[in-house]
Amino acid sequence: MEKCHSESETNLDSSVDASLNLQSRPDVQTCTYWKAAIIWEGMFDPRLYDEMHKMKGSSVALTVFAVGRYLDAYLHTFLNSAEQHFMVGLPVTYYVFTDMPEKVPNIKLSPLRSMKVIKVEKNSRWQDVSMMRMKSISDVIESDIRHHCTHVFCFDVDQVFTGRFGSEALGDSVALLHAHYYHLPKYFYTYDRNPNSKAYMETGDFYYHAAIFGGSWKNVKALTEACYQGIMEDKQNNVEALWHDESHLNKYMLLHKPSKVLSPEYCWDTSIGFRRDIQVTRLLWAPKYYDTLRTP
Template structure:
C-alpha cells in the first residue's frame, strides 16, 4: 500500500491519501520508493477528495507571475481557465505578481475566490525574473499567505487549464514529473552538473518540472527560501545553474522528498504526441513565443 500509516497520527495530508484508498494502475508508476503516491487519472475518487478537504477546511493560494510581455500573452487565458478547473469548490486566493498591476485583467471570480495583485520590479534578464520568484513567493507567504491559506501552489503563467486540477493534488509537499522526461532513463535528466553551483547533483529520483510546485505554506516557504539562498550563493560565486530555479528545485527535492508527486497529466505538452498513459490532460503548455517575449 502506497501510504504512510504514521501520517494519520501526525494529521498530515498523507493521511487523507491513506484514508481515501488510492488505487494503483498497471501501466504506470503510482508510488515512489519512499512511499509517496504519484497521482494519475483513475487512482482517486474526486468527490471524496473534495469532501475531505472541505471538511478539513483546506484553502489554497495560487501564485503566478506575469512580468513584462508575459502579461498580455498569457495571464487572461491562465486565470480564466483556472476559474473553470483549479480547486473548484474550495476557497482560492490568487496572488498575481506583475510589474504592471493596472494591466491585470478584470476576471469575474466565483464565490469563495479572490485575487491579490502584488507589484514587483521587472528584472532585465528573463532568467532573473524566473529565479527571483523564489524570493517573492517566500516573502508573500510570510506576510500574507500563512495567515489565510493552508496550502499553496506556484505556477508558470504560460499554461492553460483544460481539465480538473483538484484537491487530489493537495499535499504537504508536491512536485511534478516533467512531461519530456518521465519516460527517459536517468542519465538523460538535465540536472545541474557543475560542482561549483549549489544546484549540483549527480543523480536523483525524477526530473521535476518547476512550472508547478506546491505544498503546505510551511513547506513551500522552506523550499523557496532554500532555493533563493542557493541562487544568491551562485551569483556571489559567478555561476548560474543550467536550468535556473528548476535546477535548484530538483536539488531541494532530492534532499527533501516530496510527499506527493503529480503525473504529467498535470502539465502536458501536446507536441509530445499520443501517449497511452496520458488519459486526461489537466493543464497544457501554451505556445512559447520566446523570441518576442524574452527580448528585454
Template sequence: SAIYLWRFGSIKSRILTVCQHFFFISFRARPLVQTFTSWKAPIIWEEMFDSILYDQGHTDKNSSVALTVFAVGRYLDAYLKTFLTSAEQHFMLGLPVTYYVFTDSPEKVPNITLASRRNINIVQVEKHTRWQDISMMRMRTISETIESEIRHKFHYVFCFDVDQEFKGRFGSEALGDSVALLHAHYYKLPKAQFTYDRNPKSKAFMETGDFYYHAAIFGGLWQNVKHLVDACYLGIIEDKLNNVEALWHDESHLNKYFWIHKPSKLLSPEYCWDQSIWDKRDILITRLVWAPKHYETLRSG
C-alpha cells in the same frame, strides 16, 4: 483493484491506516505507469482517486489555497487572461482560492469574473531581464508574500508559471504536504538523460536523483513551500556570489531541494502536459497544458 488509504497530515506522519480523515488512492488502478515512489509517496494519475471523496474531505477540513503566478513584461499580455479564466473553470473548484498575481504592470491585469470565495490579489514587482535575477526575485517574492499574508489565511500554496492553460480538473487530489510535478519530457527517460546541473561549483549540483521535476508547478502546505523557496533563493544567491549560474536556473535548484527533501506527493504529467509530445498513451486526461508560445507578442513592443 486494491484500495489503499493515504493519510492527510504532516510529512512526518505519512502512514497508511483507516480513518475518517484519510483519502482513497488506488495504486493498482494504473498498472502501466509508476504510481508510487521508493519512499511510498503517491504519483497521482487519472483513475487512481475518487474526486468526490477528496473534495468532501477537504471541504470538511476547510482547506484553502493560495495560487501564485508571475506575469511580468509581455507575458502578461500573452498569457495571463487565458491562465486565469481557465483556472476559474478547473482549479480547485469548490474551495476558497486567492490568485496572487505578481506583475510589473498592475493596471494591465485583466478583469476576470470570479466564483464565490475566490479572489485576485495583485502585487507589483520589478522587471528583470537576466534569468538569475528573475529566479531570485520569484523565490524571494513568494517567500515574503507567504510570510506577510498567505500564512495567516491559507493552508496550501501552489506556484505556477503563467504560460499554461487549464483543460481539465485540477482538484483537491493534488493537495499535499509537499507536492512536486514530474516533467512531461523526462518521466519515461533513464536518469542518465535527466538535465540536472552537473557543475560541482553550483549549489544545484546533482550526480543523480529520483526523478526530474518541472518547476512550472510546485506546492504544498505554506510552511513547506516557504522552506523550499527560501532554500532555492539561498542557493541562487550563493551561486551568484561565486559567479556561477545553474543550468536551468530555479528548476535546477528545485530538483536539488526535492532530492534532499522528498516530496510527499508527485503529480503525473497529466498536470502539466506538452501537447507536442507524440506518445500520449499514459495521458487519459490533460489537466493543464503548455500554452503555445506567442513569440510575436513576446517580442513586440
C-alpha cells in the same frame, strides 16, 4: 491491488490517500520508494478528496508571475481557465505578481475566490525574472498567505487549465513530473552537474518541472527560501545553475522528498504527441513565442 501506504508520521499524505482509497494503476508508477503517491487519472475519487478538504477547511493560494510581455500574452487565459478548473469548490486566492498592476485583466471570480495583485520590479535578465520568483513567493507567504491559506501552489503563467486540477493534488509537499523526462532513463535528466553550483547533483529520483510546485504554506516557504539562498550563493560565486530555479528545485526535492507527486497529466505538452498513459490533460503548456517574448 497494491496500495501506496505509509504508516510513518513523516508522510501524512500517504495515510490520507490510503484512507480515501487511492488506487494503483497497472501501466504506470504510482508510488515512490519513500511511499509518496504519484497521482494519475483513475486512481482517486474526486468527491472524497473534495469532501475531506472542505471538512478540514483547506484553502489554497495560487501564485503566478506575469512580468513584461508575459502579461498580455498569457495571464488572461491562465486565470480564466483556472476559474473553470483549479480547486473548484475550495476557497482560492490568486496572488498575481506583475510590474504592471493596472494591466491585470478584470476577471469575474466565483464566490469564495479572490485576487491580490502584487507589484514587482522587472528584472532585465529573464533568468532573474524566473529565479527571483522564489524570493517574492517566500516574502508573500510570510506577510499574507500564512494568515489566510493552508496550502500554496506556484505556477508558470504560460499554461492553460483544460481539466480538473483538484484537491487530490493538495499535500504537504508536492512536485510535478516533467512531461519530457518522466519516461526517460535517469541518464537524460538535465540536473545541474557543475560542482560549483549549490544546485549540483549527480543523480536523483525524478526530473521535476518547476512550472508547478506546492504544499503547506510552511513547506513552500522553506522550499522557496532554500532555493533563493542557493541562487544567491551561486551569484556570489559567479555561477548559474543550468536550468536556473528549476535546478535548485530539483536539488531541494532530492534532499526533502515530496509527500505527493503529480503525473505529467497535471502539466502536459501536446507537442509530445499521443501517449497511452496520459488519460486526461489537466493543464497544457501554452505556445512559446520565444522570438517575440524573449527578445529585449
